[in-house]
Amino acid sequence: MSHRKKQKKDKNTNGKKKNNLKGSLTVLVRKLFEKNEGSELTHRQVCTLLDMRDGALRKLAYSVLQELVEQGFLRAVSHSTYTLNKTAAFLEGYLDLNNRGAGFVTVEGHEKDIYIDPKSVGKAIGGDKVKIRLTRFGKTRVEGEVVEVIERERTHFVGTIQLHDTFAFLVPDNQRVGTDIFIPKEKLNGAKDGEKVLVKITVWPESAASPYGEVVERLGQRTANDTEMISILVNQGIDYVFPQEVIAQAEEVTMDLDEEEIKNRRDMRDVLTFTIDPFDAKDFDDALSFLRLENGDLEIGVHIADVSHYVRPGSPMDKEALHRSNSVYLVDRVVPMLPEQLSNFACSLRPNEDKYSFSVVFKMDENGAIKDVWFGKTVIHSDRRFAYEEAQEIIEGKEDELKEQILMLDKIAKVYRKKRLKKGALNIESEEMRFKLDENKNPVEVLIKTSKDAHKLIEEFMLLANRHVAEFIGKPSKDRDPIPFVYRVHDEPDLAKIELFKVFIDKFGYDLESSDQKTVSKSINALLNDIRYENEYSIIQSMAIRSMAKATYEMENIGHYGLAFEYYTHFTSPIRRYADLVVHRILMEELTHKKHIYGSGLDDVCKRISRNERKAAEAERESTKYFQTIFVLDKIGQEFEGTVSGIAEQGMYVRMDENQCEGMVPMNQIPGDRYYFDPEKFRIIGHKYKNEFNFGDRVKVRIYEVSPRKRQIDLELVE
Known part of the structure; x- marks a missing residue:
């Protein structure tokens, strides 16, 4: 034996x-x-x-x-x-780290991310562009190791000082950075143990396990909210101050217009022109002009701030604008793409001021049938500034000297919208959580911003201009070669994701026709229209959006599925989006028959601005989450009615009716049984008594813990 x-x-x-x-x-x-x-x-x-x-x-x-x-x-x-096999052995991509230090590298053309073991991350930090060597080709995932950091995405980090006898470490707020930062004592610049600071990485010695850094700002003197917003920005790699050379160049820009430059433009200062924007807006990208022609037709101008006149390719302002790629809108501040001298003054189409603009002027009848389109540089004068709320009141019947013009534009916008939806455009009603802030920038009220007719009026005319610019540049022509261009594209949905969405809505007793991509948008529109006044509408719309592909900037045009446009670009917001600035330059080069300055390098621009757009969106989401926690901080122990808005392995999310804030009921805190997550049916179910919780269930919860630092609201069920 x-x-x-x-x-x-x-x-x-x-x-x-x-x-x-x-x-x-x-x-x-x-x-x-x-x-x-x-x-x-x-x-x-x-x-x-x-x-x-x-x-x-x-x-x-x-x-x-x-x-x-x-x-x-x-x-x-x-x-x-x-x-x-060179194409498979080494790859380049962007590294994301999870809280455990493991990495995932996103590589263009690869459907799945490459997994990087914590021991194989090397000297890379989350967000870096890296070169990796593939090490294992498993059935479920491909693994690799970082062999080189090609581009350091971030060099500044916010965190807490841990002081030792002769040195210190910065523990970053963002756990996904992947490393602490070593700070020699002489580089502390007065920072104390436990103090929140901003640190810059100076060097990463070959033999060192951690990078070396120095304290560049002590944040203890700032308010808590200010410190958290800076932390959010820095940890996303977003600069919250401009370099001095950029500020210096911006300050040289004058508000005065040059008479010689005006002669080279179409002068439209005598045409009725106005803006419609949020009540607190300072950067006015776009304006509309309205002129009734002798034959009864209309001349409608879409006028866009002429940023390209002031920001020249390769200048410090241009390089910084590309680096940022877009403005970032946090709850209590805007971090602009361009210095304030341009974004709020020189470029902004403010009322009662002459301004340079780049315009698309349409001649059309009262039903929106377009008879002619003109593109070119103009000079305009905005006669009036409307807030969306003011324009909406006029649409709903309030008397105003510009009532005729507003109502006519609203009528045409509705014609365009109806046509888009008939062609299969998604009918998504945007909802945005906003906060009313007091004088100390603390939240005192939650506001849900919804899209009304005034918003849709502006939206349709901006879509019209964007589409016509894209068609002018992108449509094939016998007498010219294809022009390198920035398209705003939106791919067709993955039917596998749509099937998951169908499983989700089945919980509410709904179904969806999804035999092919062409029917999906119309089926979703029909579903959302049917349930518009049901409690679950907002949740189902959010899940429908998540099941779609993400819109990106690309040189290759595949159309825009969500808008049902064959050609589409971004032309109408150059103050806050770099893509639009590039499109202005390309359009002007084509109109003046100049040699195009953008070639194959435009692809790198598209990748950068798409990536930075995602970073800005993440910063904006995190800002909202933080202010949600601040808003309910004094409501610990209070009870609220709510709806189950999310289900995961760790518990269920509940959106509270009264304040629209979302918190989590941890799985192990659900009373009465031992509950677990059922991934096949997207539900939480009790092991013994088989009670279950589903999306859309109505529940009553109590706030029992709030952590602004973690952006987390913990809830408990009230039986």
Whole structure:
């Protein structure tokens, strides 16, 4: 009996030894081909170079070579001849880290992210552009290791000082940074233990486990809200101050218009022109002009701030605008793409001021049928500024000297909207949480901003201008080559995600026709229209949006699914979006027959501005979450009615009716049973009594803990 046990043990041991040997041999073979990049090596040459003479080892080496071909690391040139597969062996992408230090690299063209073990992250920090070597091709995921940091995304971090005798560490607020930062005592600049500071990485020595940094600002003197907003911005890699050379250049910009420049433009200062914007807006990108022609038709101008006149390619302001890519709108502040001298003054289409603009002027009848389109540089004078609320009151019947014009534009906008929806555009009613702030910028009221007719009026005319600019540049023409351009594209939905959405809405008793992408948008529109006044409307609309692809900036035009446009771009907001500034330049070059300054490098611009758009959106979401926690901080212990708005392994999210803030009921805090998450049916169910919680369920909760630092509201169910 003991003899048999020993044999079994020996068998297992031999198996482990063989696997270990194969693993070691795989590493050696990989290193050999990496060292001889570009060479073609036969099986015999591999064995010779690795000094393998034993027959069993040579056989194992052949097996390793075949596996590396299957994994994509090697390419079989011919029978028993191999070379490094360069396209698969090394890749470039952007690194994201989770709270445990593991990484995921997003690589263009790869459907799935590449997993990076915490030990293989090297000197990379979350957000960096990195070069990786693929190390394992598993069935469920591909793994790799960072071999080089190509571009350091962030050098500044907000965190807390941990002071030691002769040195200190910064513990970043953002746990996804992946490392603490070593600070020599002489670089503390007076910072104390436990103090919140802003630190800049200065160097990362080859032999050091952590980067070295210095304190550049002590944040303890700022208000708590100010410190948290700076932390949110910095941890997303967003600069909250402009470099001095950019400010200096902006201050040279004058508000006065040049008479010689005016002569080169279409003068439209005598045409009725006005803006419609949020009541607290300071940067007015767009204006509309209205003129009744002698034949009864209308001339409607969409006038856009001419930022390209002031911001020249390659200038400090231009480089900084590309670096930022867009303005960021937090709850209590705007972090502009351009310095205030331009964004709020020189470029902004403020009332009762002459301004340079880039315009699209339409001649159309009263039903919106377009007879002519003109593109070009203009000079305008805004006669009046409307807030959305004022324009809405006029649409709803209030008397005003511009009532005729507002109502006519509203009528035409509704014609355009109806046409878009008939073609399959998604009918999404945007909802935005906003806060009314007191003099200390603390939230005192939650406001839900909804899109009304006045918003849709402006939206439709901006869509009209954007679409016509894209068609003018993008539509094929016999007498010109394709023009490098920035399109705003939105891909068709993944039907697998739509199936998940169908599982979700099934919880509410709804179904969706989804035989192909063409029917999906119309089916979603019909569903949302049917449930517009139901409690679950907001949640279902949010989930519908999540099931869609994300809109991006691309040189290759694939159309815009959500808007049902074949050609679409962004032209109407150059004060706050770099994409629009680039589009202005390209359009002007085409109108004046100048050589286009953008070529293949435009693709890198598209990637950067798409990436920065996502960062800005994440900062804005985190800002909202923070102010939600501040708003309910004095409401601990109070009870609220709410709706289950999300379900996950860790518990269920509940949106409270009274304040629209969202918190979580942890799974282990749900009373009466031991509950668990059922991923197949998207529900939480009790192990013993089988009680369940689903999306849209009405519940009563009590706030029992709030953490502004974690952006977290913890709730408990009230039985």
